[in-house]
Amino acid sequence: MVNQQQLWDEDAAAQYDAPGEGMFSPEVLGPTVEVLSELAGGGPAVEFAIGTGRVAIPLAAAGVQVSGIELSHAMISRLREKVGEGDIPVVQGDMTEASAGTDFSLAYLVFNTISNLLTQDEQVRCFQNAGRHLAPGGRFVIELWVPQLRSLPPGHGGTVEVHEPGYLLVDTYDVLHQHVISHHVRFGPELSDGRDARIERTPHRYVWPSELDLMARLAGFELESRWADWDRSEFDAESRSHVSVYRRSVG
Incomplete structure (x- = not known):
C-alpha cells in the first residue's frame, strides 16, 4: 500500500514548483486557465488535488472563486506561502471523500492526478465525490495521459x-x-x-478514455467534450493525452 502523504512530503513539495518551466510555463498555464474559466461560467470552482496552487492561483487571479482539496500537508503549506485561506480555501483530505462544499459550477482534476488513485474503486469514488460537489449541470474536467x-x-x-x-x-x-x-x-x-x-x-493506475467514460456514467455524468489538449485540438488515435469534460445530469 502506497502512503501518498509520505510520497508528497516536504521534499516533494519544495521541488514541485518550477516557475516559467514545463507545466508552469505560460504556454501551458494560459490555455488551461482560459478553458477552466470559460467552463466555470462565472460560478465557483473546486480543484481536486490542488497541490501548491499551480492552476488555482492564476485561475483565481482570472476572477474565478476557487476552493481546493489536498491530501498532502506539505503541499498545502507551500500553497499557503503564496496565498491565504481567505483567498483560496483548502480542505485537507482525500479527494475520494473530503468535502469542500456544494453547488460548484466546476470541479477539475488536472495533470494526470486521478491516476494517483491506485484502484478502480477509488477512481470511481472520485467521480462520485465530484458529483456531490457540483450543482446540477455542473462540469467535471479531467486531464489525463493515454497509456502508451x-x-x-x-x-x-x-x-x-x-x-x-x-x-x-x-x-x-x-x-x-x-x-x-x-x-x-x-x-x-x-x-x-x-x-x-x-x-x-x-x-x-492508468485509465483508458473508455473506462473513464464508464466511471463517469456510474457517477451520473455524461461526456460533453474531449480534446487532445487545452488548445481544444482534436483527440484521435495518436493523441498522447486528453482533456475530458463531463457534465453532471440535471435530473
Whole structure:
C-alpha cells in the first residue's frame, strides 16, 4: 500500500514548483486557465488535488472563486506561502471523500492526478465525490495521459518516456493490474545535495478514455467534450493525452 502523504512530503513539495518551466510555463498555464474559466461560467470552482496552487492561483487571479482539496500537508503549506485561506480555501483530505462544499459550477482534476488513485474503486469514488460537489449541470474536467502500451517492445515491461540532459524518465508497466511506476532519474552537477544521481518513483493506475467514460456514467455524468489538449485540438488515435469534460445530469 502506497502512503501518498509520505510520497508528497516536504521534499516533494519544495521541488514541485518550477516557475516559467514545463507545466508552469505560460504556454501551458494560459490555455488551461482560459478553458477552466470559460467552463466555470462565472460560478465557483473546486480543484481536486490542488497541490501548491499551480492552476488555482492564476485561475483565481482570472476572477474565478476557487476552493481546493489536498491530501498532502506539505503541499498545502507551500500553497499557503503564496496565498491565504481567505483567498483560496483548502480542505485537507482525500479527494475520494473530503468535502469542500456544494453547488460548484466546476470541479477539475488536472495533470494526470486521478491516476494517483491506485484502484478502480477509488477512481470511481472520485467521480462520485465530484458529483456531490457540483450543482446540477455542473462540469467535471479531467486531464489525463493515454497509456502508451503500443510503445512497449515485445517481452519488455518498460519504456523510456523522456531523455534529456540531467533527466531520464522510465515507465515500467504491470499490465495485469493497470499499474505503472514512473522512475524519475536526475543526475549531473546541478543536483543540490551533492549526489551524482537521484531516483524518485511515483506509482499510478492508468485509465483508458473508455473506462473513464464508464466511471463517469456510474457517477451520473455524461461526456460533453474531449480534446487532445487545452488548445481544444482534436483527440484521435495518436493523441498522447486528453482533456475530458463531463457534465453532471440535471435530473
